[in-house]
Amino acid sequence: MTTPEASSPAPNSSPRVLTLGHPVLRQVAQPVDSVRDEFVQQLIDQLLTTVRTANGVGIAAPQLGYSLRILVIASRPNLRYPHAPLMEPTVLINPQLVAASDELELSWEGCLSVPGVRGQVPRHQTVEVDYCDRHGQLHRQIWQGFVARIFQHEADHLEGKVFLDRVQSEADLLSEEAYQAMAIAALG
Numbered sequence: 001m002t003t004p005e006a007s008s009p010a011p012n013s014s015p016r017v018l019t020l021g022h023p024v025l026r027q028v029a030q031p032v033d034s035v036r037d038e039f040v041q042q043l044i045d046q047l048l049t050t051v052r053t054a055n056g057v058g059i060a061a062p063q064l065g066y067s068l069r070i071l072v073i074a075s076r077p078n079l080r081y082p083h084a085p086l087m088e089p090t091v092l093i094n095p096q097l098v099a100a101s102d103e104l105e106l107s108w109e110g111c112l113s114v115p116g117v118r119g120q121v122p123r124h125q126t127v128e129v130d131y132c133d134r135h136g137q138l139h140r141q142i143w144q145g146f147v148a149r150i151f152q153h154e155a156d157h158l159e160g161k162v163f164l165d166r167v168q169s170e171a172d173l174l175s176e177e178a179y180q181a182m183a184i185a186a187l188g
């Protein structure tokens, strides 16, 4: 299931998110040639549906088994990220990082492909990104903070990387349960 030719996603199926160990998650994804391709449009719909139903704030095509350079940023408060900022889900095709702040921030991340684990990961505070939307329009966008973090996390998936690769110390890893307990204690 690594190429569009191998299998077409059915529009109404509910796809499984691949977890760590699946080889597609470690491949460098291929650029999308034809944005208007029916297969590409169906895959985008599946990404948008999956990120919502799985309580994610972002997802990348390799997580559904397709090694293509498509990602979704969809920050909103949900069960897994109660304090995430609300934004319209944004589809990025063939994204390119144009610039990034020198300033790094260390904060917690999780991943639908790494269930049950959270880790502290350093990310650029601000990113400037070129991308193509699902209608073929080119955009240049600046994101900061949590949304910039989502972009960097999802862009890593297109390079065959996961957030665990960027954790600096094993002390920066927690179980989901311990993370939630810590987050509740911090609010208390």
Ligand SMILES: [Zn+2]
Pocket: 110, 111, 112, 113, 153, 154, 157
């Ligand atoms: Zn992820």
